[in-house]
Amino acid sequence: MKSKRHSCPVCDYPGLLEPPRSPSGGGSYEICPSCGFQFGVDDDDKGITYTAARATWIAKGSPWTSKGTPQPKDWTMKKVDQKAPKKKTVKKTVKKKKA
């Protein structure tokens, strides 16, 4: 059974297991395996915006951050538009083919 995947509002990685925000607005607590942003923690506790997190991640060279989730072959930092961070809405879910 393949469950629906969700897109990271920070780095656009399309393989998040849960929506970053539940309908109630609560964080999923999922750590994006690509950029490392933790929803409900980096934002709600540390006050980091998606835009700022994206800029920081890009400045580091857009590394794959997870040590437990392997990087999909078709997901590389080249996919990221490194010059123009896109504006994201919190609940946006991008329907892409899953990685």
Added chain:
Amino acid sequence: MNAAFTLTRHLRLLLGAAILFIAASVQAVELAETPKVQVDSTTATIFWKTDVDCGTRLNFGTSADALKQRRDGPVSSTHTVTLDSLSPGTTYYFSVGSARQKLATGTFTTPRTGSPSAAATPSVPTKAAPRPLPPLPAVAPAPPPTRQTWGNPQSLVDHYERHGPDFKSTNPDDYAAKAWTFLQQAKANAWPMKLDDSDGTLRVWNGQSGSFAAYDRNGKTKTYFKPGSPTYWQRQPGRPIKPSQLPFK
């Protein structure tokens, strides 16, 4: 030679009696009263009772699978062991029994220094409110294997690397075990919990240690950490829920 024969016979009788005695003493001791813990920020006293007299042994440590420290006590049916020089804000795991037999396991968490029940320094003026006796934490059984307690196994190492230091966790399994123990303690002590009906997430808070955890609809851990923001818990969504109303065991 007669004297020698009698001596041998006596020795045999003595040996037989000794074997009977040892056999009787090897019979399984049973727990008459499960361990209870009274805990302060740096000390903990563990009490338990056995159905017959036996030795007192307690092993403990900060990791469920490494109870490296040991305390022994006298032969008795009521057993008391006091541990001192503990670290504040730390979860300890222990087993009790005798040198022969382990009878029960449990866990407790010392309050953080500076939290109301643990704030005690020699310079505290006498007009300060008397220190309330900390509540007796419920003794939880040893944690199940990580695969039964952690939601997404692939995510564990990332959560451990980020939040494990909050709880002095020594490895990912230890971190997962502590997150599970936190939920058991929350249920036993009716710590604040909120259930998010929109996705089934259970959020749990302990103001004394400043610890927060989230669990999925099956009770498996999503994350466990100590928020820095003092208003973090208040800002988390969900409706307050009692342990008896939880959708999982």
